[in-house]
Amino acid sequence: MKRCAHALVLLVFLGRGLAAQQLPTAPPASVGISSERLERMHRGMQAFVDRREVAGIVTLVAREGKIVDVHAVGFQDVESRKPMRADTIFRIASMSKPITSVAVMMLYEEGKLLLTDPISKYIPSFRNQRVATGTATEPARRDINIRDLLSHRSGLSYGFLDDGPVGNAYRATGVSDGLTVTNGTIAENVDRLAAAPLVSQPGTEWHYSLSTDVLGRLVEVVSAMPFDAFLRERIFTPLGMTDTSFDVPDAKWSRLATVYSPDRSSGIRPMKDPETFLNTVMSPIAYYKSPKRYFSGGAGLTSTIHDYARFAETLLNGGTFGNVRLLSPKTVELMTLSHTADVPPSPLLGGGGGFGLGFLVTTDLARSQTLGSVGMYGWSGIYGTNFWVDPKEHLIGIMMVQLFPGATVSSSFQMLVYQALTRSDYFPALRTSQPSAGGRQSVSGAASR
Secondary structure, eight states: OOOOOOOHHHHHHHHHHHSOOOBBBOGGGGGOOOOOHHHHHHHHHHHHHHTSSSSEEEEEEETTHHHHEEEEEEEEETTEEEEOOOOOBEEEEETTHHHHHHHHHHHTTTTTTOOTBBBGGOOGGGGOOOOEETEEEOOOOOOOHHHHHHTSSSSSGGGOOOOOOHHHHHHHHHHOOOOSSSSHHHHHHHHHHHSSSBOOOOOSSSSOOHHHHHHHHHHHHHHHOHHHHHIIIIIHHHOOOOBSSBOOOGGGGBBBOOOEEEEETTTTEEEEESSSETTTTEEESGGGSSOOOOOTTTOOEEEOOOHHHHHHHHHHHSSSTTEEEEOOHHHHHHHSSSSSTTTTTOGGOOEEEEESSSSSEOOOOOHHHHSSOOOOOEEEEEEEEEEEEETTOOOEEEEOOOOOSSSOHHHHHHHHHHHHHSSOOTTTGGGSOOOOOOOOOOOOGOOOO
8 A cells, every 4th residue: 555655646746747847849950940040030039139129038939849949139137237038037918818718718617607607697796787888878788708708808998998988987996907006906906897887788899808807806706716826726836837926026036027118219218117108007016026916817927938838838739738737629729719700800909810718819811911820829918928829830939028118029020930930731741851951950058947
């Protein structure tokens, strides 16, 4: 019996160790990526730094479950000349939304909620909502359901995007956008949000919104756990995402990148804390100090590029990473289909894009005017971070930068990754061709911490 018990302990230990490991690395050519062409991407990222458009950038490319390139350029902090590193911590802002959406779908798989459930079933303050109609309001024709929240069809909005009566109502009652120091809890903020009118009838239009903050509160109610604890215990710890959190402890604070804003005289300058841009109030420093009580499911997390790669790889693998399974492949499939084809298009989604249950999804590659694939999905953060997953090409791209407003790095990064591919599932014959013998056959030195 003792031997069996010891063996069980060893298996548990080995299983946890597997999840905590980095993704394996591989030479780019071994997975159909050109080392020489990756150098174009490196030079392109360096050019943003040289032009003083950003302070520093970290990029990661993985294909077929292997990291082939991690590259850091520029500075984590310009003033101290602290170099950007692969373990630098970033405010990922709205890249928190896919993580929160996965948490909701985990509870869905456990039978604890249905996507058609009205949110008022779990958060009573959403009963009897009204919709803004100019200077008046009218009753909502139906309740907001959980699918509406996941796909941003809820009729909710963001205060910083809304100059009208809905945004004014948010500001008047102190509804937080999840970007600055907030007193109270997400439960209190969500109740204030529910008291404001909706910008459209539920299900009829796509509006980027605080829907995902509501989902964070939903996770608390359904799981009977604080939202931050649920993410930590059910997602971050199992996946080995040791640097992903709503706050940055003192021991890690030196790894947090400085946020910059454009400046006419010097190119960029450090953001103030707090700083107001039109309707946006942002706190790039105090908001991330530990401990904190307000956990924004839509904008609150910090992470590193290696941590987020684990999460992205979990999605690409159909919900599993190593020996850890968060979701079924069929659930990931449902999440990464467009759920907005029947509503008017939004400029925020760009051409050729729809929104799934937590992600932007490419539905028409020609209209998107970018290199990529139909079915690729991902999202970005207000401070400039961006990621995407391409199931057709078994490819992941992650780019981390800290700039607001106006970071334009992500579109260049995406193009420069795809131009480096020498093999594509769109051209099956290329899968049997031999990789070029030329070029560097190793992963960028920044890949190892």
